[in-house]
Amino acid sequence: MARSHNFSAGPTALPLEVLRQAHEEFFDFAGTGMSVMEISHRSEVFMELAYQAEQDLRAILQVPSQYKVLFVQGGASLQFAQVPMNLLGDKGTADYLHTGLWSGKAIQAAQRYCDVRIAASSKASGFDRIPAVTDWNLNPNAAYLHYTENETVHGVQFAGAPCVSVPLICDACSSLLSKPIDVAKHGLIYAAAQKNMGPAGLTIVIIDAALLDAALEVTPDILNYAHIANAQSMLNTPATFPWYLTGLTLKWIQRCGGIEKIHQTNQAKAELLYRTIDYSGGFYRNSVQAPFRSINNVPFVLADTAFEKDFLRLADQSGFKGLKGHASVGGVRASIYNAVTLLAVEALTDFMKDFARVHG
Structure with missing residues (x-):
């Protein structure tokens, strides 16, 4: 079978091993006589699948025990709004670093909910760099600082996590699982799966449990991180097939070393x-x-x-x-x-x- 070389920005290539395993299990997952797409998300076999995916992700990224790992829908674009909805608390302002198109979209979304301060921007130079830390204008009273770890459009990436006194929020949509990241330096990390860890339809949110009680009153239950965490990411029917494929990809990453x-x-x-x-x-x-x-x-x-x-x-x-x-x-x-x-x-x-x- 001839396969193309897939250099798409996402959805993108999945490991051939993963595709082959999914193909083999497509009509009969775990001896159920049904596809994983057909079984209940409340069934024992799917709950075990979901649990194992979380444990594998925790092991790969060395996620500290006080962090919750959420498997949600909506992609990073929903997280642009969901982050301020959940983390502003009684603070009306948040800091953002503007390093490319996607951090710009995050800024636009957050402006509906709070006073967004652009702590630094490389727009004037055509987004050809990360602004020097000495040029950052940080607010010590901000609810958080948001940064986009890798800009898919402009090809700009942070060398490491910023060091700040407020909760650090990372859009790692196009880089999570492609390189080490110090989870403990962050209050929250989010990433859609369709880059490095699975297909479109699933988004990973890793959040310090200490930040779970700061949601705005207008936040719907279905978007409230605390409610999602309490329901083990199953407030409603999750994206079961993407969750399954992401689990297979996590196993592949472990096999790769x-x-x-x-x-x-x-x-x-x-x-x-x-x-x-x-x-x-x-x-x-x-x-x-x-x-x-x-x-x-x-x-x-x-x-x-x-x-x-x-x-x-x-x-x-x-x-x-x-x-x-x-x-x-x-x-x-x-x-x-x-x-x-x-x-x-x-x-x-x-x-x-x-x-x-x-x-x-």
Whole structure:
């Protein structure tokens, strides 16, 4: 079976091992004679599946015991509103770092609920960096500081978690499970599954239990983190199939050697791709400053934009899918999440070198 190389920003590639196991179990999960999509989320067999997925996630990320792990729906876009709804308490302001398109969307959503202070922004430089900490204007009385760990559109990533005195909130949508993250430095981390840990339809929220009692009165029960935690993420029928596939992917990560090994592979993929861009003689260009380059999303442009359509067309015909850049910035973008293999990146860089030789 011929498989394409999937460089989409999400939904994106799933590990082939996971797809094969899901295929084998599709009609009969755990001896039930039913698909996992057909069994009750209240059944013993699904409750065990859900429990195991949480335990595996806790083990991979070394989640401290005082943190709750929630499996919810709605994606990161819902979390943009759900975070301020749940964490503002009696405080009317929150700090946000503006480092790209998605942190900008989080800011816009939060402005419905509170006074959003932009503590720092790299907009003026085209989102080519993370603003220097010395330029941050933090409010010690803010309900929290929100940052987007990796910007999928602009390809900018934090080297580490910020150190602040207020609860730290992380949108790790495109980077969770692709690299180590110190959960204990955060009040809350959220990430949709469709990048590094599963299919679309499931979102992970990791929250310090100490923050569970700060929801605004207007927060619906179905969006209240405390209620969700008390119901083991089953206030209503959850996204059972995405939960199952995420569980399989967590097992795959463990078989691969865990988060450290996954990170090493992701670094190797990113280094190869950036090296191909940087040593193309200017044919390809990435504008992000080197210390802030993402290992998850690599945007680039062709110096002669007249070749861009041909590049994308030929790439697609050659089996390299999902390379078109985001509509807001254009260009090309290769998303190299966990399930995108080093062999796939090697094949892409060979294609890029060949294209540059012919058209350069």
